[in-house]
Amino acid sequence: MSYFTRLECSVPCGAPALDPHERHFLCACGAPLLARYDLDRARAWSRDSLKGREPNMWRYRELMPIFDDETPVTLGEGLTPLIHARSLGATLGLDRLYIKDESLNPTNSFKARGQSAAITRAKGLGAQTIALPTAGNAGNAAAAYSAAAGLACEVFIPKDAKRPFVDECRLYGANVTLVDGLITDAGRIAAEKGKPLGWYDVSTLKEPYRIEGKKTMAYELAEQMDWRWPDWIIYPTGGGTGMVGMWKAFDEIERIGWMTGQRRPRMVSVQAEGCAPIVRAFQQGTEKAQPWEGAKTIADGLRVPRAIGDFLILRAVRESGGTALAVPDAAMVQGMLDIGKHQGVSAAPEGGAALVAIERLVADGSIKPKDSVVLFNTGGALKYLDVLG
Numbered sequence: 059m060s061y062f063t064r065l066e067c068s069v070p071c072g073a074p075a076l077d078p079h080e081r082h083f084l085c086a087c088g089a090p091l092l093a094r095y096d097l098d099r100a101r102a103w104s105r106d107s108l109k110g111r112e113p114n115m116w117r118y119r120e121l122m123p124i125f126d127d128e129t130p131v132t133l134g135e136g137l138t139p140l141i142h143a144r145s146l147g148a149t150l151g152l153d154r155l156y157i158k159d160e161s162l163n164p165t166n167s168f169k170a171r172g173q174s175a176a177i178t179r180a181k182g183l184g185a186q187t188i189a190l191p192t193a194g195n196a197g198n199a200a201a202a203y204s205a206a207a208g209l210a211c212e213v214f215i216p217k218d219a220k221r222p223f224v225d226e227c228r229l230y231g232a233n234v235t236l237v238d239g240l241i242t243d244a245g246r247i248a249a250e251k252g253k254p255l256g257w258y259d260v261s262t263l264k265e266p267y268r269i270e271g272k273k274t275m276a277y278e279l280a281e282q283m284d285w286r287w288p289d290w291i292i293y294p295t296g297g298g299t300g301m302v303g304m305w306k307a308f309d310e311i312e313r314i315g316w317m318t319g320q321r322r323p324r325m326v327s328v329q330a331e332g333c334a335p336i337v338r339a340f341q342q343g344t345e346k347a348q349p350w351e352g353a354k355t356i357a358d359g360l361r362v363p364r365a366i367g368d369f370l371i372l373r374a375v376r377e378s379g380g381t382a383l384a385v386p387d388a389a390m391v392q393g394m395l396d397i398g399k400h401q402g403v404s405a406a407p408e409g410g411a412a413l414v415a416i417e418r419l420v421a422d423g424s425i426k427p428k429d430s431v432v433l434f435n436t437g438g439a440l441k442y443l444d445v446l447g
């Protein structure tokens with residue numbers, strides 16, 4: 059039922075394709091691996107077949123990393139609402155502002171999609187313990203999906219992470235290690251401890267499958283917008299799986315013939331002023347991003363000083379004709395309050411940051427009043443309420 063065939067280097071460096079029936083994490087060259095499908099054969103798959111399918115991201119199973127004898131590890135993730143944000147849009151002079159509300163996923167963020175895919179594969183590959191470093195939401199999702207899969211979960215989280223993130227990992231039975239440092243330090247410690255023990259590491263882009271879950275956001279957007287791309291996608295960016303996943307999906311959707319001859323959306327990568335490695339690299343015109351020193355922001359999902367898929371994020375932003383911009387923390391909080399007050403949607407600071415980005419792009423004339431704009435509200439406000447003061 060799935061056209062999943064192989065894993066390939068994302069660069070690509072020229073290394074031969076790898077067998078997805080074995081455990082693989084990074085390419086031998088150190089770059090992320092990507093799942094590849096037989097897209098020529100997949101042209102036989104019709105988008106009409108989606109009608110009446112289960113309302114979660116596994117409705118796109120033909121282009122998901124799963125084998126015929128497997129059942130996905132699912133908690134109903136995906137098919138989140140695409141809200142036509144008329145009231146919020148009116149405050150900006152936009153008739154066609156939409157919010158893709160990812161806060162309504164299990165564990166309150168889009169991270170559920172990635173972990174559903176990654177842990178489905180981990181289980182299929184015989185893993186017993188899932189491990190990862192996290193800023194918060196990825197750990198919550200990993201803990202929940204590990205529990206659903208009957209696997210153990212080891213979460214490594216900076217010790218200054220917000221309390222609800224730590225508590226929620228424990229709620230799902232995960233073992234939590236508090237790390238004195240950033241997510242990059244947590245990653246190093248998790249790898250050192252887990253390698254000899256055979257833990258299955260689901261760090262961002264260090265395994266090829268979380269991005270496959272995240273890419274379903276683009277499939278859904280296409281389906282929910284009746285197979286017309288919006289003009290703009292505004293996405294808060296940390297490790298970049300959301301951006302990279304959707305960019306990959308655009309390619310797949312075109313190649314299977316579901317949407318052809320349309321301009322892809324301009325991708326806008328939004329970061330925090332206190333941690334903006336991608337924005338800096340975009341402005342400097344470099345292919346990769348230098349690590350950010352002293353990363354600091356209230357948007358935990360954006361506190362990622364070094365992204366292993368930096369070149370893939372930058373490629374998506376540039377090839378789409380998009381842009382990258384950084385937002386101060388205080389403006390993000392105002393953005394959360396505006397989304398809440400004008401539209402009744404619960405937004406994390408990351409979602410608030412996306413609104414601030416839209417305000418700026420409207421003000422400088424980049425976004426025109428008639429443009430269609432999709433704001434990705436990547437998570438809900440509830441785990442961050444302390445930032446409201």
Ligand SMILES: *Cc1c(COP(=O)(O)O)cnc(C)c1O
Binds near residue numbers: 196262294359409
């Ligand atoms: C992780 C996270 C992000 C950043 O997503 P990436 O795929 O790592 O770029 C944005 N918002 C929220 C709420 C997150 O949890």
